[in-house]
Each structure stands twice: as C-alpha cells, then as structure tokens.
Amino acid sequence: MDQNINMETISCADYEAHQKFEKEVIHGLKDNPKHLFSKYFYDQKGDVLFQQIMNMPEYYLTGCELEIFTDKKEEIAQAIKAFDTPFDLVELGAGDATKSSHLLEYLVDWKADFTYMPIDISGNIISVLQERLSKEIPTLDLIGLNGEYFEMLDKANSISSRRKVILFLGGNIGNMEVEEAYQFCSELRKKLNPGDILLIGFDLKKDPDIILSAYNDKAGITAAFNLNLLERINSELDARFDISKFKHYQTYDPLSGACRSYLISLEEQHVRIGNQFIDFKENEAIYMEISQKYAPEETDGMALKNGFQPVKYIADPKGWFIDAIWKVV
Numbered sequence: 001m002d003q004n005i006n007m008e009t010i011s012c013a014d015y016e017a018h019q020k021f022e023k024e025v026i027h028g029l030k031d032n033p034k035h036l037f038s039k040y041f042y043d044q045k046g047d048v049l050f051q052q053i054m055n056m057p058e059y060y061l062t063g064c065e066l067e068i069f070t071d072k073k074e075e076i077a078q079a080i081k082a083f084d085t086p087f088d089l090v091e092l093g094a095g096d097a098t099k100s101s102h103l104l105e106y107l108v109d110w111k112a113d114f115t116y117m118p119i120d121i122s123g124n125i126i127s128v129l130q131e132r133l134s135k136e137i138p139t140l141d142l143i144g145l146n147g148e149y150f151e152m153l154d155k156a157n158s159i160s161s162r163r164k165v166i167l168f169l170g171g172n173i174g175n176m177e178v179e180e181a182y183q184f185c186s187e188l189r190k191k192l193n194p195g196d197i198l199l200i201g202f203d204l205k206k207d208p209d210i211i212l213s214a215y216n217d218k219a220g221i222t223a224a225f226n227l228n229l230l231e232r233i234n235s236e237l238d239a240r241f242d243i244s245k246f247k248h249y250q251t252y253d254p255l256s257g258a259c260r261s262y263l264i265s266l267e268e269q270h271v272r273i274g275n276q277f278i279d280f281k282e283n284e285a286i287y288m289e290i291s292q293k294y295a296p297e298e299t300d301g302m303a304l305k306n307g308f309q310p311v312k313y314i315a316d317p318k319g320w321f322i323d324a325i326w327k328v329v
Contacts, residue, residue: 022237022274029278029286036229038175038289043232049225056221058213061171064321065201069099072314073106079312079325080165080197086113088160091167092149094118097129099169101136108137115141115160119152153191164196171203171321174292181292185306189328196328198308203321205293208254210320215259215291216250223248226261226288239273249285257293262286299324 021040028035042050054062069076077083089107091100097118104116116133120126126144133140143159145152156164166188173181188198205211215222226248230241245266252259265280272278294302299322300310308326315322 018236025233025237026273026276026278029273033285033287034280035287040232041225041229041289043228043236046225046228046232049221049228052221053217053225056214056217056219058217060210060214060318060320061203064316064318065169065171065323066099066102067316068314068321068323069102073103075314076103076199076323077106077110077112079314080199082107082112082114082165083110085163087163087165088115088117088156089165089167090117090119090153090156091169092119093168093170093172094120094129095125095170097133100167101133104133104140105137108140114165115143115162117143117145117156117159119145119147119149119156121148122146150187150191153188157191164192166192166196166198166200168198168200169323171201171291173200174203174294175290176292177290178292182302182305185302185308189307192328194328197311198326198328199323200299200326201321201323202294202296202299203291204319205254205257205295206320208252211259211293212250212252215252215261216248220248222250222261226263229288230263233273237273239271241271242269245269246286257295257298259291259293261288261291263288296322296324 024037025040028037053059080087089104091097094100097104107114118126118129120129123146126146130142130144133142143156145155147155173184176184192198227243227246230239230243230246233239234241246263247266249262249264250259251262262285265282265284265286268282269280270277271280296313299313303310303324303326307329309329311325311327313322313324
C-alpha cells in the first residue's frame with residue numbers, strides 16, 4: 001500500500017476504494033493471463049481522454065445512439081408506452097444524460113406522467129445532473145440515485161411501485177463478456193416486474209475495419225487511454241511502470257464479435273507496485289477490455305433466455321447501432 005497516503009485527510013470510503021483498487025490490480029497482474037479492470041480507466045486524466053475518444057471521427061458509437069435519441073424520440077416513446085400509464089424512467093449509468101435528455105424533453109413537452117431516476121456510482125455526477133436538468137427541464141420530476149445499479153434499483157422500487165422503464169445506453173452491455181452479459185440481464189430481470197420495459201443499446205457487427213478503427217485510432221488517443229491506467233497505478237499505488245516499455249494492441253474477431261484491447265510488454269521486466277513485484281515476459285499481454293459486438297438475432301436470444309420478450313429495434317440511419325426494446329414477461 002502507498003505509505004504516502006495521509007490517513008487524516010482521506011475518507012473511510014476513499015480508503016476502502018484505494019484498498020480495493022490495490023488488491024484488484026495486484027491480483028489481476030499476478031493472474032494468468034494478466035488482466036486489469038477497465039472500470040479503473042476513469043481517473044481525472046482518463047475522463048478527459050475518454051471525452052476525446054468520443055469526439056474522434058472513428059468512434060461512431062456515441063453519434064449513432066445520439067441520432068436515435070435525437071431523431072426517433074417519438075418512436076421510442078411509443079415503444080416504451082410512455083403515454084399509456086404512469087411510470088418511472090430509470091437510467092443505469094446516467095452520466096451527463098446527453099442522449100436521454102432529448103427523450104426527457106420530449107416526454108415532458110407531451111405531458112407523460114413519469115419520474116426520471118438516474119443511477120450513477122458517482123455522487124458528483126448525480127449532483128451535477130440534477131442541477132443541470134432542473135434548469136434545462138424545470139418541470140421534470142427527478143430523483144437521483146447514487147450507488148450500484150442493482151442496489152439502487154431496489155431503492156427505486158421501494159420509492160415507487162409504478163411500472164419501470166429501464167435505460168441502459170451506450171453499448172455498455174458490450175463491456176461485458178457474453179456470459180457476463182447474460183448474467184447481468186438475468187439479475188436485472190429479478191429486479192423487475194411483468195410489464196416493465198428495458199431499452200438497451202447494442203453495437204452491431206459490421207465491417208471489421210470500421211470497428212477496429214474505432215478502438216485503434218491513428219491519433220493514438222485510445223492507446224493513451226489504456227496506457228493511462230499504468231500511469232494511474234504509478235501515481236496511486238507507488239508503482240514503477242515505465243510506460244515506454246508497453247504498447248497498446250487491439251484485436252477484433254468478426255465471428256465472435258469480440259473487440260479486445262491489450263497492453264503488450266516490449267521486453268522482459270520486473271515492475272514494483274508498492275512492496276510487490278510483478279514479472280513480465282517479453283511480448284506478454286495484459287488484457288484490458290472487451291467491446292462486444294452483436295447481431296440483432298443474438299440480442300433476441302439474450303432477451304428470451306433471461307425472461308424478456310423482444311418488442312422492436314430502433315436503429316441509427318447507417319444500421320450500425322440499435323436500441324433494443326424488451327418487455328418483461
């Protein structure tokens with residue numbers, strides 16, 4: 001553990017998060033194969049780099065789903081039965097609600113009876129979102145929920161017994177291995193009731209060059225984003241990674257739809273992390289992240305296997321991305 005941490009100024013929650021970060025990094029790098037958790041990409045510098053990634057011309061995902069929420073608000077509203085009965089619109093990992101805010105404005109303008117419940121692990125993000133939306137959509141009924149998805153879904157159910165419409169956007173389901181995605185949907189189903197609706201974003205299989213370019217941009221921003229995790233480990237865990245001795249490597253398998261990122265050790269080396277030492281062979285890989293792509297029929301299979309009935313897909317004009325509407329049965 002970093003002995004330079006001032007225990008008088010760090011909160012208990014921050015200390016526990018630091019301990020968990022250290023434990024998971026050490027465990028992941030001592031595992032075979034070596035791996036790190038992509039959730040740790042997002043420190044202050046990582047947040048900035050990810051914003052740059054989303055603005056890259058090669059990174060199509062954000063723009064595709066934004067087109068759906070900008071141009072097809074009415075179709076979404078009809079698919080989620082927004083004007084049939086009162087409901088709670090619960091967004092998992094709401095972030096800044098850039099995409100969903102278009103739907104929120106539409107629903108408020110057309111006087112749908114709903115409460116928006118954004119869920120995010122970051123209390124700061126929830127506070128900022130509440131402040132911004134209170135100004136932009138002053139008549140919006142909003143209850144922010146700070147915490148883990150499933151715990152906050154329990155809280156949402158305790159607050160209101162109205163039917164739930166769940167948003168899980170951004171292709172975030174693709175950040176899970178297929179087996180994990182199935183398990184996630186199974187657990188999510190347990191929190192919902194028949195008649196509830198899930199709107200879930202999927203990035204689709206397409207020209208492999210388009211996909212690979214989105215995660216292996218010529219400017220090297222995605223590479224910097226991955227390598228920044230080693231810099232974060234250096235800064236927060238008293239580590240000694242030489243960043244120049246690692247390179248980013250991206251793969252895409254068009255059969256499985258798995259787009260995976262790695263960091264490759266360029267030479268045999270021994271890296272200290274606190275009082276631990278990690279050995280790397282030359283060309284040894286650290287598995288960093290998956291971005292799983294799906295065919296539409298594969299998303300139907302996931303729905304049916306986990307207690308949902310596929311209702312429809314809403315796609316961007318290129319047909320590269322879909323928001324699938326599933327009904328709980």
